[in-house]
Amino acid sequence: MKAVMPLLGMMCxxxxxxxxxxxxxxxxxxxxxxxxxxxxxxxxxxxxxxLNQIFDDGLMLADPxxxxxxxxxxxxxxxxxxxxxxxxxxxxxxxxxxxxVVTVVGTYVERGMRAGIPYSRRCRFxxxxxxxxxxxxxxxxxxxxxxx
Amino acid sequence: MKxxxxxxxxxxxxxxxxxxxxxxxxxxxxxxxxxLWGSAAQSRDIKALDTxxxxxxxxxxxxxxxxxxxxxxxxxxxxSPVEISMASTQAHSHGNVVIVTGVMRLKGVxxxxxxxxxxxxxxxxxxxxxxxxxxxxxxxxIKP
Numbered sequence: 463m464k465a466v467m468p469l470l471g472m473m474c475x476x477x478x479x480x481x482x483x484x485x486x487x488x489x490x491x492x493x494x495x496x497x498x499x500x501x502x503x504x505x506x507x508x509x510x511x512x513l514n515q516i517f518d519d520g521l522m523l524a525d526p527x528x529x530x531x532x533x534x535x536x537x538x539x540x541x542x543x544x545x546x547x548x549x550x551x552x553x554x555x556x557x558x559x560x561x562x563v564v565t566v567v568g569t570y571v572e573r574g575m576r577a578g579i580p581y582s583r584r585c586r587f588x589x590x591x592x593x594x595x596x597x598x599x600x601x602x603x604x605x606x607x608x609x610x
Numbered sequence: 611m612k613x614x615x616x617x618x619x620x621x622x623x624x625x626x627x628x629x630x631x632x633x634x635x636x637x638x639x640x641x642x643x644x645x646l647w648g649s650a651a652q653s654r655d656i657k658a659l660d661t662x663x664x665x666x667x668x669x670x671x672x673x674x675x676x677x678x679x680x681x682x683x684x685x686x687x688x689x690s691p692v693e694i695s696m697a698s699t700q701a702h703s704h705g706n707v708v709i710v711t712g713v714m715r716l717k718g719v720x721x722x723x724x725x726x727x728x729x730x731x732x733x734x735x736x737x738x739x740x741x742x743x744x745x746x747x748x749x750x751x752i753k754p
Contacts, residue, residue, distance in 0.1 A: 520702050520704060522702060522709050524732045528751060560745060561736075562705075567670075588748045590734045601702075608751060610676075
């Protein structure tokens, strides 16, 4: 019996997480927008702990140069000391809810120093979020510095 | 301890194996649809593209244009023929969502001038009523 108890506990936790559900669409839009603000803020301040919580371990990220990065590579690039992001913030965001999948289409601005040289860019991005193990995680992110 | 471990394996191994098989099936189906998308875009098969794209699809063209499904279909009809090839394609399943990425090469002629573009695409697919549809797609130009 003792051996079964932890298993029952795990199953109950899974059922509760599913029952809690991803939330109503209006609440969800606010929640995901808030997560996006946190994501850009964490990236600007190189807050690896926060980024680790926001992105799924199976993240696929295409950066504005067309480079594909997994989560570990993205965190490593973000941590790099030769890049200082002075400002990184979303401008506009459209949140599209489709069951337990949310797509955010928007633009952001970024300004900073790379190897001592100042840079700035405006990018369009698409992020995909899913309800995973009782919370929202970003599973894919893509950006392009060509905005028309 | 061995009994507990055996019980755990007995209970969860079939579930895990079934889940892994579902993931592989989903990724395989979506990869087939990606190839179909490429050939449909090349042959301007609007009917096929209509079934592949979700009504709410967000599409960002390699030139930076944000387009709706209707705009993508209209654009496909209007543009001059394009040769499309894909490489380094990979898919990753997250339950009822599959993310696909790869490198796309577009070759065509515009305004009498030939062009070749290379871009990284990243597409998100969801399952709706047993069919997989693309809900978002962005291609980022690969800088030399």
